Amino acid sequence: MKNKTNNSADLILEARGISKKFGQQRLFRDISLRIEAGHSLAVTGPNGSGKSTLLRVLAGLQRPDAGEVAIHGKKTAGAHGLGDIGLMGPLVVPYRELTARENILFAARDDRDRDALFAMLEDFGLGPHADKQVGSYSTGMIQRLKFCLALAGDPSLLFLDEPGSNLDEPGKKKLYSAIGSMSGKIIVIATNDRNEFALCERELRLGQ
Amino acid sequence: MMPMFIVLNILMTATIVLAFLWAPSAEILGHSSRIIYFHVPVAWVSVLSFAVSGIMSIVYLRDRNTKYKLIEEKAHASASIGLAFTVLTIISGSIWAKISWGSFWNWDPRERTIVVLLLIYIAYFILRAALGDSPEKRRISSAYLVFTMAVMPFFVFVIPRMYDTLHPDTIINTDRKIKLATEMRLVLLLGALSFTALYINLYRISVRIISLRKTIEEDDDE
Amino acid sequence: MVSDIIRNLKKDLVIEFRTRVSFAISLAFAAISTIAISLVSGGAPFTDLVYSVLFWLILFFSAMNGLAHVFTREEEEGTSLFLMLNSGSDSIFLGKLVFNAVFFLILETVIAPLYLFFLQVVPASPGHFIAVAVAGGLAVSSSTTLLGAMVARAGGKGALFTIISFPVLLPVIWVSIAETAGSLSEGGAMSRGNVVFLLAFSALVVAISLVLFRAVWETE
Numbered sequence: 001m002k003n004k005t006n007n008s009a010d011l012i013l014e015a016r017g018i019s020k021k022f023g024q025q026r027l028f029r030d031i032s033l034r035i036e037a038g039h040s041l042a043v044t045g046p047n048g049s050g051k052s053t054l055l056r057v058l059a060g061l062q063r064p065d066a067g068e069v070a071i072h073g074k075k076t077a078g079a080h081g082l083g084d085i086g087l088m089g090p091l092v093v094p095y096r097e098l099t100a101r102e103n104i105l106f107a108a109r110d111d112r113d114r115d116a117l118f119a120m121l122e123d124f125g126l127g128p129h130a131d132k133q134v135g136s137y138s139t140g141m142i143q144r145l146k147f148c149l150a151l152a153g154d155p156s157l158l159f160l161d162e163p164g165s166n167l168d169e170p171g172k173k174k175l176y177s178a179i180g181s182m183s184g185k186i187i188v189i190a191t192n193d194r195n196e197f198a199l200c201e202r203e204l205r206l207g208q
Numbered sequence: 209m210m211p212m213f214i215v216l217n218i219l220m221t222a223t224i225v226l227a228f229l230w231a232p233s234a235e236i237l238g239h240s241s242r243i244i245y246f247h248v249p250v251a252w253v254s255v256l257s258f259a260v261s262g263i264m265s266i267v268y269l270r271d272r273n274t275k276y277k278l279i280e281e282k283a284h285a286s287a288s289i290g291l292a293f294t295v296l297t298i299i300s301g302s303i304w305a306k307i308s309w310g311s312f313w314n315w316d317p318r319e320r321t322i323v324v325l326l327l328i329y330i331a332y333f334i335l336r337a338a339l340g341d342s343p344e345k346r347r348i349s350s351a352y353l354v355f356t357m358a359v360m361p362f363f364v365f366v367i368p369r370m371y372d373t374l375h376p377d378t379i380i381n382t383d384r385k386i387k388l389a390t391e392m393r394l395v396l397l398l399g400a401l402s403f404t405a406l407y408i409n410l411y412r413i414s415v416r417i418i419s420l421r422k423t424i425e426e427d428d429d430e
Numbered sequence: 431m432v433s434d435i436i437r438n439l440k441k442d443l444v445i446e447f448r449t450r451v452s453f454a455i456s457l458a459f460a461a462i463s464t465i466a467i468s469l470v471s472g473g474a475p476f477t478d479l480v481y482s483v484l485f486w487l488i489l490f491f492s493a494m495n496g497l498a499h500v501f502t503r504e505e506e507e508g509t510s511l512f513l514m515l516n517s518g519s520d521s522i523f524l525g526k527l528v529f530n531a532v533f534f535l536i537l538e539t540v541i542a543p544l545y546l547f548f549l550q551v552v553p554a555s556p557g558h559f560i561a562v563a564v565a566g567g568l569a570v571s572s573s574t575t576l577l578g579a580m581v582a583r584a585g586g587k588g589a590l591f592t593i594i595s596f597p598v599l600l601p602v603i604w605v606s607i608a609e610t611a612g613s614l615s616e617g618g619a620m621s622r623g624n625v626v627f628l629l630a631f632s633a634l635v636v637a638i639s640l641v642l643f644r645a646v647w648e649t650e
Binding site: 061092107133 | 437441648649
Binding site for chain 2: 573576577580583584585587590593594596597598600601631634635638639642645646648649
């Protein structure tokens with residue numbers, strides 16, 4: 001069911017001349033970029049400059065007003081069952097009435113190794129809470145869960161919107177080292193945090 | 209736009225004149241049957257507007273303003289005209305009902321269909337208003353029109369299954385069949401054409417307003 | 431795809447079971463209405479048509495209370511984006527459709543006996559009564575699933591759902607009322623064709639809704 005690239009040489013994220021308005025306000029105009037497997041991009045800019053929106057447009061969740069986005073050479077438009085991406089951000093909210101385990105099983109679409117998924121939860125310190133409803137979690141725990149959920153489907157493209165927010169120092173360290181040790185993926189991070197910015201090779205600055 | 213307007217003038221004048229002066233009066237109803245030349249075409253336009261706005265909505269959903277611009281706005285314009293004509297249909301129908309059958313409203317099958325159409329239009333406008341200025345507005349209102357358009361035929365076919373109709377098939381003459389004299393048929397056809405022309409004219413004016421508004425908006429942007 | 435639908439259905443069932451509020455409200459509404467009618471009418475007999483109308487009115491308003499919930503909850507809790515990321519739109523729609531059908535059928539299963547008991551009506555043709563209740567229930571729940579999604583995206587204000595559902599539900603309810611009335615007494619007018627009509631209507635509505643849902647569900 002998932003569109004997985006077998007050959008990571010196919011894996012390219014390309015945007016050509018994309019623009020987006022929010023109501024009457026222009027967020028960004030005529031952005032083009034190209035990212036290949038194993039490479040990463042940081043999107044920076046002041047609050048409200050459209051970083052989160054750009055991430056969602058690149059992920060294929062929102063249509064740009066102009067231009068197009070292509071993943072694996074195929075245009076992405078609208079949301080029709082995105083197979084190969086992971087998104088993490090303040091707007092991606094897991095189900096409060098479900099436990100971490102139930103959420104991650106849902107996100108993994110059932111066809112991944114349960115043990116591996118639960119091990120990931122353990123790895124991020126969620127083991128003892130894994131069977132409690134997410135509604136009872138602290139913001140730091142929810143943030144770590146969101147990261148696990150983004151990885152649940154073993155996506156080739158990872159879009160992270162301010163991944164370190166709500167995390168304490170140890171939490172951030174854990175997260176950054178996990179990101180840093182990934183290989184063969186395309187990673188786009190929207191952030192103003194210097195440490196997160198340092199995880200990426202290139203920068204795209206918005207709001208100028 | 210002028211030629212269409214002139215055509216409309218000619219057709220409508222002809223219809224009015226012929227309806228009152230030339231067409232024979234019906235067997236049982238007499239002169240009051242002349243309302244048929246207005247009521248039926250107006251009902252026809254209500255349905256036509258609905259179909260047009262439904263089809264445009266389909267085009268919008270597939271195209272999304274890439275090739276055909278402003279088409280959702282046009283669908284909305286057609287629906288506005290349709291709403292007005294639906295109200296007119298109900299009013300003219302009630303008047304005729306009062307004259308022919310003695311009461312303004314009987315809930316006969318055709319009356320039910322037209323009320324459902326009215327409710328659909330009203331629901332559409334309320335839905336569109338509730339969506340405000342959100343980017344979803346056009347998609348969701350279009351989806352609603354397409355959905356109701358697909359469901360309507362089902363409703364229309366339910367009716368014959370459920371009831372006999374009081375509607376004029378049975379009243380214009382004693383045989384309970386549609387047996388209009390040729391002159392009546394002709395004027396009726398003429399009426400249908402005139403009101404279609406009226407619809408087209410109203411539609412084109414609306415489209416003109418929409419384009420102008422869009423141009424003004426775009427100028428403001430720059 | 432089927433496993434995806436089941437995955438979605440399971441998720442919704444678990445969540446609704448753990449919160450239970452929405453179902454409880456619909457059920458309470460239906461029960462209270464039934465009891466109120468019985469109380470107020472004081473045992474005076476109605477015609478079959480009136481019994482049937484009241485029955486379907488109660489079901490209609492209970493449906494209006496509950497059938498949009500499965501989508502409006504996602505919007506209110508903010509989980510729509512998470513859902514969109516992890517499931518194809520077809521599976522989401524079909525999962526929620528089945529959920530709504532199950533919800534409504536359970537509601538009917540509780541309310542119908544309650545109604546018949548309190549109003550002291552025994553259908554002369556119970557088979558037909560049940561068939562109409564089921565077919566009508568399927569038609570109501572399938573017609574309103576897409577509309578619930580629309581209302582959720584529009585901000586989910588309560589009356590909006592009723593306004594946009596009513597024109598679509600009118601034929602369904604009209605037919606269901608007529609057939610239910612026929613099933614109540616000996617010699618009542620019944621037509622199996624109408625039950626078939628309701629089922630066919632449900633099928634048509636599901637097909638159209640599935641196609642339109644993709645457009646409704648995406649975000650811009």
